[in-house]
Amino acid sequence: MKVLVTGGAGFIGSNFIQYWFTNHPKDEIVNLDKLTYAGHLSSLKNLPKSSEYRFIKGDICDGKTVDSAMKGIDIVVHFAAETHVDRSLLDPAAFIKTNFLGTQVLLEAALRHEVKRFHHISTDEVYGELPLNSWRKFNEESPIAPRSPYSASKAGAELLVKAYVQSFDLPATITNCSNNYGPFQDPEKFIPRMITNIIDGGKIPIYGDGKYTRDWLYVDDHSRAIESVILKGKSGETYCVGGMTDDISNLEVARLVLKIMDKDQSNIEFVKDRLGHDRKYAVDWSKIKKELGWSPSVNFEKGLIKTIRWYQENQWWWRPLKKRAESIYK
Helix, strand or coil, rough: EEEEEEEECCHHHHHHHHHHHCCCCCEEEEECCCCCCCHHHHHCCCCCCCCEEEEECCCCCCHHHHHHCCCCCEEEECCCCCCHHHHHHHCCHHHHHHHHHHHHHHHHHHHHHHCCCCEEEEEHHHHHCCCCCCCCECCCCCCCCCCCCHHHHHHHHHHHHHHHHHHHHCCCCEEEEEEEEECCCCCCCHHHHHHHHHHHHEECCCCCCCEEEEEEEHHHHHHHHHHHEEEEEEECCCEEECCCCEEEEEHHHHHHHHHCCCCHHHHHHECCEEEEECCCCCCCCHHHHHHCCCCCCCCHHHHHHHEEEEEEEEHHHHHHHHHHHHCCCC
């Protein structure tokens, strides 16, 4: 089987490529990545040298590049996207171009080359926010209600995928995942920023009152979920993927990181809230469990321990990125 991974030098994409080669060593993978601030070939440094792997530097908005990459492909796994909400507030146009228009270019190429499955990676953020005191969770029937340029661009892309299924009978599936964490995540993101700040003797910045609540999914569990959907999922279906059953606030996450790293709570610093900050995301992943037999295998505390250890032991990877990562918060 030949697999095209878009955004394969990014956080989730690079982890997925390593996971897929480990579990499907006879498959071929083509990695198409523009290598923006979010793409790092160093994340694939430990990938075994193989004729079954090919990297193409290119933009998913470039039809010629995409068409060339799509030749002979059986499965497309589409990660490539601008992903950081804070960045989307600074430059919404980049998010619309890559996340929406780029997805349309890929869909057209997938039709022309008659791929067997187009799998689109989306986010729980397309569903908007939940009240903090709500018992509800997002599921596959939740209405689309994005609240940031990032989530709006992802919602548009998701609707395009669904339209191509209905209009052109493209065999496609979608997963809406919760917040991922794990190795090779850029230090501008919430959990690695906390960890790297503490390693450097700094503080953990917490927006507003710190009560913002998220579902956290260990990146390898996400790769397992995508694998399950590709191999067993039904075309046209959407599957929500989460990593937890209980709510946890950003402040509680920070306290847990400090506990694991043997630091006290004085290392928490509350900062001015950002605009359009969603109060709560919670994901009901019962459909993928019931229909495909998937469930998360890494609980949050164990996943954090593994992630913290990775950042402590792999400073060669994140140190060159740290200064730039901090610049977007100033």
